[in-house]
Amino acid sequence: MNPILRVAGLSVRLGGSHILQGVTFDVAPAGVTALLGRNGAGKTTTLRAILGEVPARGTVEYDGRAVLGRATHRLVRDGLAYVPEDRCVFAGLTVAENLRLAERVPDPDYALVHELFPELKARAAQRAGTLSGGQQQMVAIARVLLNPNRLLLVDEPTKGLAPAVVSAVATVLGRVAARVPVLLVEQNLAVVRKLADDAVVIEAGRVAWRGPADELLGDNETTRSLLGVGRH
């Protein structure tokens, strides 16, 4: 099966520092590919470069087409959806407005959203800024689920959430990944273990490890040296 996304030699310079220095990896057309690495390794920058939010060099092929330099909104309309770090819900808009803004098709899938997040239906008129972190994350994920997508880029969906909420979010992501491939940036290795099929580790702007997620997480030594964490 051809990968849904191929990244080759991706380089980003921002304000004089070389943040990405030739990142190369593929994302399989099904399941979850985890993008791992320490803080500041360049994971978020990789996602933003793929989306065209930061100027980058190299090659990014989405569904067989080179996309670097294309406008972000066009990529998203082509089914490359993005759940950013820190949720980025619109705090001054209501939950319903946040969702309405995200509609890209005539028949948005509210049935799925309300099945996964019944809470959002009850809170439709509430301002998103007054939601809890977990609820905001639900809005952020719901926004992309309204539309048919062919690849999700999800950046640290469990960051700063309470343990119970983390597992709820992970369950939802698992259900989503059954239909759409996901490129997931995640620090919580328990979540990675549960969801990820493949793993890519970035270190100082370069890919330091690629392979099956089980293999990486099964090897405590490698995990510790690459990610600075491991099972105790």
Next chain:
Amino acid sequence: MKRFVPPALLLLAAVAPFSTLAVPGLFEGPLNSPGTLQLLAVCLVFGALALGYDLLFGRAGLLSFGHALYIAAGAYGVDILVSHYGWSLWAAAPVAVLGAATLAALLGSVALRTSGIAFSMVTLAFAQVGFILVNRDPGGLTGGEEGLPMVTAGLPSALVGVTNTVNLYWLALAVLVVIVLVVHTIDRAPLGRTLIGLRDDERRIAVVGLSPYRVKLLAFVVAGALAALGGVVHALVVGGASPHVASSDLTLALIVMAVLGGAGTRWGALAGGLLYAYLDQRLARLGGDLPGPLSEPLFLLGTLFILAVYFVPGGLAGLRTRWEPLRRAVRRRQVADSPT
């Protein structure tokens, strides 16, 4: 070689008034005629003002829209002290400059609580108060919309009268040199590097442990003092102060000068100021002969400025660096073509 160019140009500028050379087209009279010297003196003053402004704009990255306030503080300060209170110029000028610096410290401490575009708006608002005040003629001090002509009794006789225009020219040149020295000294000092650091990335400087607020305030006060110094000379050269020196149009013109010349570069703003002031005065005189909007100097300068922002991002100073690769390419071609 390059380092001798500025002193050579300075020497040339200093001896220019001894020349009776006539440059038809560029100037109306010979170089040493009072009219030409006056025009050149105004150019020098604006070169100095633009460079002083670039300390804020190009170096510290502070887009102040209220610089005219400090120029006006210098011009009106010295004019009021000399014309109304009969002070001598040598007493009035330092008081005016110090007063402007104090004003800059006061207002800067408020304005610098904001950043980015809000800072621009706040400085603009403060300067607008100055403009309104000088127009309202409080206590008959500023002469209102007519402005306040300088009473010459308090001035040294060497600066009075058409025949002494050359001395005003030299005075303007001297002040220009002073401002160049101050700005270039700051460029080389730790303060200058900190300012540029602030412009590029404020967080980085905060990490180093300096207070960005204090550094910016210091730059704001120094720039205010330099503006007032320029304002003093402007009042002397044109024989008084008028509301135009307090108007936001003047600040906008300074921005145009800095950008035209190349903001943040060593000589860019100075060159831009000279060029702008020259064009402004010459176009105003030629204006009547040109058709339609071309008769308005500001139409031409504004259009020129917009084109410069698009097509010459580095200003005049940027042109040189753009030429450099081309020249090198040509030289390489010549080397390659020559038989070996």
Next chain:
Amino acid sequence: MSTVILLTLTGLGLAALYFLIASGLSLVFGLAGVLNFAHGLFLSAGAYATWWAAPHVGLPLAVVLGIVAAAATGALVELVLIRPLYARHTEQVLVTVGLSLAGVALLQSVWGADARVFLRPAWASQVTGILGANVPDDRFLLIGAAVLVLVALLAFLRWTRYGLIIRAGVENRAMVRALGIDVRNAFTLVFAIGGALAGLAGILGGMYFTSISPGQGASLLIFAFIVVVIGGLGSITGSAVAAAGVGLLQQFVNYYGTAGAGDVSVVVLLAAVLLLRPAGVAGKAVTA
């Protein structure tokens, strides 16, 4: 008492002009991040278009033409001058500075530097007695127009798709793009709306002052800037509240204090707001 009523209504009339200019500035800044010095040019475009057309087509149609001309000027400036400098905010400000200089000069060369007499509806020259005060009717014209615009703007922002995009874009442009929305169309739209409102302000200002001049836009613009900063960048209700505060303060201080004190007090108010609430009354961060 009658003086207070007259001053209040005059202050609110002035506030109406400030609001019409400031709301457009605020939207343009909030969404597109552009501090628009050419906004005064939009105002003049509306005023001069109406002044020029009124003798030919009558005042009501001329007003419509003026607003359309100002909106077109705004959209054109965004498309031709601002858009190519995408995300380079300082350059964008510089271009609007150049445009404001060149624009005023262009108006001067075409229609002269002197003020031109501006037509107004006959009823606007009459007075209405309210609690003993003889209030000129042009105040009601200004206040009524501003209230209508405020209600219409809020409804537009609240109930339409583009309103939703604009509100979201003011919060986070990049995220709007990441939802697959071409936010640049919204930029053009806010420039057109800002232009139309500024044009309306120019026309109403012409009726109120009974004259227009090339520099009029610039002098009103500075108070509009102050209103925008006090009200919070990107907030329409903030602009409305701040405009009313600024207009009233200016009128009352000018009447009870010395000449010019009202203008100074407005700037003192600005300084006080910045010291106490650096985020402006609407609470949105006043940084770029």
